[in-house]
Amino acid sequence: MEDIIIRMISRISVPFIMVFGFYIILHGHLTPGGSFSGGAVLGSSMILFALAFDLEEGHKKLSHKTSTLIETGGASWFVLLGLVGIYAGTGFLANKTGGFPMGVPGELVSGGMIALITLGLGLKVASTVITLFYNLIEGDSHD
Amino acid sequence: MTTAMNIIQGHSPALIVVTFLLFSYLMPVLDSWKKNWCATLAIAAHVLALFFTGILAWQVFTTGTVTYHMGNWPPPWGIEFVIDYLAIFMLTTITVVSLLILIFATKDLGHELKAQVSSWYYTLYLLLVGAMIGLAITNDFFNMFVFMEIAAISACGIIAIKEDKECVEASFKYLILSAVGTGCVLLSVAMLYMVTGHLNFTFAAEALVPALELYPNNILVALALFSAGFIVKAALFPLHVWLPDAHSSAPSPSSAILSGLVIKIYAYAYLKLLLKVFPGDIFSMVPIYDMILILASLSIFFGSLFAIVQEDIKRMLAFSSIAQIGYVFLGIGLANQAGLTGGILHIFNHALMKAMLFLSAGAIIYCTGIRNIDQLKGIGAKMPLVMGVFAVGAMSMVGIPTTNGFISKLYLALGTLDAGKPFYLGVILVSSFLNVIYYFPIVINAFFGEPGEEPENDIPVKKLPLEMSIPLVILAAGILFFGIFPRHMLILVERAVAIF
Amino acid sequence: MTDIALKLFDNMYYLVSMVLFIIGFHTMLTHSNLIKKVIGMNVMDTAVFLFFVSTGYVAGGVAPIIEPGVEQTYINPLPTALILTGIVVAVSVTAFALALIVKLYHHYGTIDAEEIMRIRSTE
Numbered sequence: 001m002e003d004i005i006i007r008m009i010s011r012i013s014v015p016f017i018m019v020f021g022f023y024i025i026l027h028g029h030l031t032p033g034g035s036f037s038g039g040a041v042l043g044s045s046m047i048l049f050a051l052a053f054d055l056e057e058g059h060k061k062l063s064h065k066t067s068t069l070i071e072t073g074g075a076s077w078f079v080l081l082g083l084v085g086i087y088a089g090t091g092f093l094a095n096k097t098g099g100f101p102m103g104v105p106g107e108l109v110s111g112g113m114i115a116l117i118t119l120g121l122g123l124k125v126a127s128t129v130i131t132l133f134y135n136l137i138e139g140d141s142h143d
Numbered sequence: 144m145t146t147a148m149n150i151i152q153g154h155s156p157a158l159i160v161v162t163f164l165l166f167s168y169l170m171p172v173l174d175s176w177k178k179n180w181c182a183t184l185a186i187a188a189h190v191l192a193l194f195f196t197g198i199l200a201w202q203v204f205t206t207g208t209v210t211y212h213m214g215n216w217p218p219p220w221g222i223e224f225v226i227d228y229l230a231i232f233m234l235t236t237i238t239v240v241s242l243l244i245l246i247f248a249t250k251d252l253g254h255e256l257k258a259q260v261s262s263w264y265y266t267l268y269l270l271l272v273g274a275m276i277g278l279a280i281t282n283d284f285f286n287m288f289v290f291m292e293i294a295a296i297s298a299c300g301i302i303a304i305k306e307d308k309e310c311v312e313a314s315f316k317y318l319i320l321s322a323v324g325t326g327c328v329l330l331s332v333a334m335l336y337m338v339t340g341h342l343n344f345t346f347a348a349e350a351l352v353p354a355l356e357l358y359p360n361n362i363l364v365a366l367a368l369f370s371a372g373f374i375v376k377a378a379l380f381p382l383h384v385w386l387p388d389a390h391s392s393a394p395s396p397s398s399a400i401l402s403g404l405v406i407k408i409y410a411y412a413y414l415k416l417l418l419k420v421f422p423g424d425i426f427s428m429v430p431i432y433d434m435i436l437i438l439a440s441l442s443i444f445f446g447s448l449f450a451i452v453q454e455d456i457k458r459m460l461a462f463s464s465i466a467q468i469g470y471v472f473l474g475i476g477l478a479n480q481a482g483l484t485g486g487i488l489h490i491f492n493h494a495l496m497k498a499m500l501f502l503s504a505g506a507i508i509y510c511t512g513i514r515n516i517d518q519l520k521g522i523g524a525k526m527p528l529v530m531g532v533f534a535v536g537a538m539s540m541v542g543i544p545t546t547n548g549f550i551s552k553l554y555l556a557l558g559t560l561d562a563g564k565p566f567y568l569g570v571i572l573v574s575s576f577l578n579v580i581y582y583f584p585i586v587i588n589a590f591f592g593e594p595g596e597e598p599e600n601d602i603p604v605k606k607l608p609l610e611m612s613i614p615l616v617i618l619a620a621g622i623l624f625f626g627i628f629p630r631h632m633l634i635l636v637e638r639a640v641a642i643f
Numbered sequence: 644m645t646d647i648a649l650k651l652f653d654n655m656y657y658l659v660s661m662v663l664f665i666i667g668f669h670t671m672l673t674h675s676n677l678i679k680k681v682i683g684m685n686v687m688d689t690a691v692f693l694f695f696v697s698t699g700y701v702a703g704g705v706a707p708i709i710e711p712g713v714e715q716t717y718i719n720p721l722p723t724a725l726i727l728t729g730i731v732v733a734v735s736v737t738a739f740a741l742a743l744i745v746k747l748y749h750h751y752g753t754i755d756a757e758e759i760m761r762i763r764s765t766e
Contacts, residue, residue, distance in 0.1 A: 032706060036731050068171045075168040079161055085214065086150055092157035093214040105709075132738045136745060285725050292732045296739055303743060308750045312759060315743045319671065322684045322736055326691055329729065330664070333695040336722070 003052075010052035017045035025122035029111035035118040039125025046130050055137060064134070067127040074124025081113050081120070152198060156211035156224040156280060159195040159234070162188050163273025167266045174262035181262040182249040188269055189242040192276070196234045203231050210282075218282075218343050225282040225344075229487070229639035233279040233411055236491045240403055240498050241272045243614040247502050248396035250610040254509055255394040256304060264304055264394075271297040271400065275408045284332045284342045287412065288325065291376070295321040298405055301397040302389050313388035320385045324375035331368035334361050335420075344420050352422045363429060366421060370431065373413035377406050379472055380442035383465045387449075390461035395505025398457060402464040403498035407490045410471045414487075417475065418643045435476035440570045442469030447577035455514050456504050459581060460497065463540065466574060467493045473567060474555055482558025483640045484633070489551035491632060492539070492625065496548060499618035500536040503529050506615065510605045516585055520592035525604045528612055530589045532619040537582035539622045542575050547625040550633075656697035663690035675756040677747065681740045688733040692726045699723060 021042035028034030050058025085094030096102055100112030109115075151158065166188035173180050202209050203226060211224040226234070245268065252261045274293035281287050295318070303314035336342060338358045339350035355362055371382075378386040386406070390398045417431070426432060446466030453459040467489070474486010506529045508514055511522065523530040539546035552571060559567040625632055651658050667690055670683030699719035707717040744754055751759050 031708070034727075036727065065175060068175070072168050072172045076165060079165045079168075082157075082161065086154050086157070091212060091215040092154060092161065095214060097215050106711075132742075136738075136742060285728070289728060289732065292736065296735060299739065299743075303746070306746065308763075311743055311746045311750060312763070315677070315740065315747060318736065318740055318743065319680055319684065322688075322740075323668070323671070326664075326684075326687050330691045330694065333691065333698055333722075336695070337698045342721075342725075 006052050010048050014045050014049050017048070018042060021045060021122075021126070025118050026108070026115060028118035028122075029114040030106065030108070035121035036125050038118070039122040040129055042122065042126035043129025043133075046126070047133050050133070055134070058134075062127075062130060064131070067131050070127040071124050071131070074120045074122075074127070077120035078117055081117055084113075151195070152202070154211070155195040155198050155202075156209060156226055157213065159192050159199070160273055160277045160280075162191050162195070163269045163276065167269035167273065170262050170266040170269070178262065181265050182245075185245055185265040185269055186242070186249075189238060189245060189272075192238045192272075193242065196231070196238050199226050199234065200231045202226075203228060219341060219346055222286050223282040223343055223345075224280045226280050227639070227642060228635060229411075229415070229642070230280045232487065232491065232635050232639050233408070234276060236494050237272060237275050237279065237404055237408075240494045240618075241268075241400055243617055244396050244399045244403070244498055244502065247399070247505070247611050247614040248394075250608045251396055251505055251509055252394065257306075260304055264301060267297045267300040267304065268396075268400070271301065271405070275404060278408050278412055282344045284335065284344070284347070288329055288332060291325050291328065291409075291412075294405065294408070295325060295376075298401060302393040302401070304397075305392070305394055307392060309388065309392035313385070313392045317385045317389045320375055320382070324372040327368040327372035327375070331365040331372070334365035334368070337361060344416075348420045348422070351420065352424075355422050355424055359428065362421070362425060366425060366429070366431065369413070369416060370434075373409050373416075374438065376409035377413065377468055377472070378465055379438050379468060380445055380465065381438070383442070383446070386465060387458055387461045390464060390501075391455060391458040395457070395501055395508065398461070399498040399501035399505070402461065402501055403494040406464065406468055407471060407494065410468060410475070411487075411490060414475050414483075418478075432476045432478050435472055436564070436567060439469040439472035439476055440567060442466065442472065443570055443574045444577075447574050447581070451577065451581045453581075454516055456507070456516050456519070456585070457501070457514065459516065460500050460504060463500075463578075463581070464497055466578075467497065467540075469574075470551070470555060470571075473570075474558065477555070477558040477562050477564070477567070479558055479561050480637075480640060481554050481561050483643065484636050485551045485554030485556075485558055487639060488554060488629075488632060488636050491636075492547040492551045492622075495618055495621050495625070496536050496539045499532060499615060499622065500540075502611075502615055502618070503533045503536065506607055506611055509611065510607055519585060520588045523586075523590035526607070529607065529615065530586070532615045533589070534586045535619045535622055537586050539626070540582055541578045545623065545626045547622050547629065549626060550629045656693060656700070660690045660694035660697065663687075663693065666690075675758075677744050677754045677756055678741075680756070681737060681744070684740070685733065685737060688729070692729055692733075695722050695726050695729070 021038045024033040024038030024041060025035060028038065046058065046062060049061065082093040085091055085098035088094065088098045090097040095112040095114070098113070101109075102112050103110030166184055169184065170181055173184065199209060209226040211226075212218065213222040213224070215221070248264075248268070252264055256264060271294055274290045274297065277290040278287060278294065281290060299314045299318045299321070302317065303311050332342070335347055335351070338354040338361050339347045341347040341350055351362065375382045390402050393401065443466045446462050446464070446469060450459045450462035450466065453462060470489045470493070471486045474482045474484075474489060477483070477486070507519070507522070507526065510526060510529070513519060513522070535546065539548035542548045542552040552575065556568050556571055559565060559571070664687055667683045667685070667687030671680050671687060674680055674683065699722035701716055701718045704716040704718035707720045747759065748754050751762055753759060753762075
């Protein structure tokens with residue numbers, strides 16, 4: 001599809017959608033939403049880009065290999081944060097007792113590890129959504 | 144060093160699940176970086192899990208039940224893991240059998256799968272084993288639901304990974320039916336949460352006793368939905384339709400783990416819910432045990448009957464699994480000491496037997512490419528080891544003394560007599576007879592049958608690699624060992640049953 | 644009669660979720676189109692989610708975002724949080740099912756379950 005209007009609009013709006021996605025992810029412990037909703041927004045911004053231009057263009061921005069790496073990284077990040085609690089001597093996924101600073105409730109830096117977890121998982125969800133999209137689209141053409 | 148020991152001792156319930164999850168996530172990255180490390184790493188994960196299981200078993204045997212609170216949140220709020228004798232029994236079964244299947248898989252996969260997906264197979268396999276272990280030790284309704292879904296998706300994945308026509312279709316059927324199952328389970332969790340306000344098994348069980356007076360209908364509906372969900376998942380007779388396709392078309396290691404472990408973990412979870420969570424009074428309101436007994440006998444009978452007419456060896460083994468899961472449910476339905484012992488012991492025994500039978504069927508397919516039972520005539524001379532262990536498995540399926548199948552059937556038979564229901568003793572005897580009909584001709588034909596004159600019987604036989612023969616031998620040795628010296632396993636199972 | 648109707652009206656969420664559950668279940672089991680089966684599965688899941696979330700609802704309650712100094716009734720956040728997980732699981736199951744349907748279409752050239760059965764039986 002070669003439509004200049006769609007391409008221009010999506011080129012302009014994709015960065016804003018991404019910022020909104022990161023906003024939802026980072027405010028997961030304060031407002032409704034979190035890693036899944038924010039990650040889905042992030043992922044759909046890439047899907048919009050790939051649909052407005054073409055799949056090859058989208059691939060250049062985020063290749064399969066990178067998205068696999070992000071997926072693995074997000075999941076392992078979650079496990080590693082859980083292991084911090086064990087290292088601190090309390091329990092798996094311990095938050096306050098695991099030594100994470102709690103901050104003032106209601107501010108951005110609060111809730112200890114929750115923001116870190118949502119960041120990792122949000123990126124994982126985003127890359128998963130993108131991978132699912134590519135796999136479904138390419139399912140016909142590849143093999 | 145001592146801190147490391149302390150960490151491992153205190154946190155092994157969490158670490159055993161986390162190990163599998165972490166290693167499974169690492170596989171896709173390793174795939175593009177160091178491809179030949181994947182199999183080694185998967186085996187390393189299993190060895191670590193065996194180590195943690197050993198520590199947990201030691202703790203349970205010395206100090207009693209081990210509990211673990213995720214994130215240091217105590218039970219009514221947080222997720223709790225509870226490891227008692229029953230969980231130790233399940234953990235041992237899962238880790239040992241899946242390790243042996245994995246060792247077999249490292250060679251077999253190269254023959255059954257495309258090269259680029261084999262590392263993804265390990266991802267799914269480790270996820271499946273991790274989810275099963277989580278399911279075995281969790282003490283929380285919602286956590287159980289999540290592990291069930293992980294297990295369902297990864298089980299569908301290791302069926303569909305071959306990308307055959309049959310595999311994809313079987314996997315889709317399994318996915319849809321297991322979605323029905325988990326949907327029912329989630330609905331009944333909601334029903335129980337409504338009346339108790341707890342998701343923890345222990346707390347819900349306490350709250351259910353007074354709740355049964357106030358809201359009997361809710362709890363009855365919850366029981367019905369739980370039963371329906373788990374019976375779909377465990378493939379008991381009327382709801383078994385997904386199993387034969389799924390287990391026969393999947394790659395052989397997948398069939399072995401699906402038939403050996405996955406269907407049984409749901410039987411185990413159902414047993415745990417039925418006996419630990421639901422209040423005892425409910426069984427006087429609805430004859431759930433009798434219903435389970437009837438379904439189990441139908442399952443035993445029809446599973447064996449369908450197995451007789453099959454021509455494909457893996458399909459026959461799949462139908463045989465339906466019959467054998469019936470034994471486990473028969474034990475649950477009898478609900479007395481001997482019956483439960485037999486049923487639970489059969490989880491372990493059948494895991495050994497069926498894993499070994501599927502793996503030896505896989506070895507036959509690997510070496511000769513034959514799937515059809517009729518063409519197996521005279522194959523015993525060419526592959527004495529594989530057909531030898533197959534014979535051991537067949538004898539154990541029938542329940543001949545000195546094999547472990549005999550022990551669990553003996554206890555089930557004692558259970559039927561203790562419960563005063565000798566009809567089900569007849570079911571066990573008839574089913575043993577049916578097992579003879581479909582297992583022994585294969586063994587007899589393989590060793591004593593004359594191969595036909597047709598040219599297709601002169602298939603060149605590949606040599607079986609050591610990685611594939613060792614698990615077979617270990618499993619066969621296990622069958623004989625636990626048949627002749629059943630005492631160790633019986634002590635564990637009897638202690639597990641004592642808590643009910 | 645009005646008594647029953649009033650009772651049903653009071654528990655409207657439960658009633659609607661049960662109706663949805665049955666619609667989804669029926670769609671899933673009776674339609675031979677595989678995509679419709681997946682849609683039925685989703686409707687069924689949604690019904691369960693609605694049921695679960697409505698168990699945590701308190702009349703007049705608001706989302707539990709605590710503002711210091713304001714006294715309010717809050718709904719029970721636990722079912723909501725759990726159902727978020729449930730939705731994620733349902734999404735992944737749906738995605739996997741759709742991927743399998745793509746593969747099935749690739750192999751058989753149709754997404755009709757009965758057609759697939761017919762092709763398989765003639766092979």
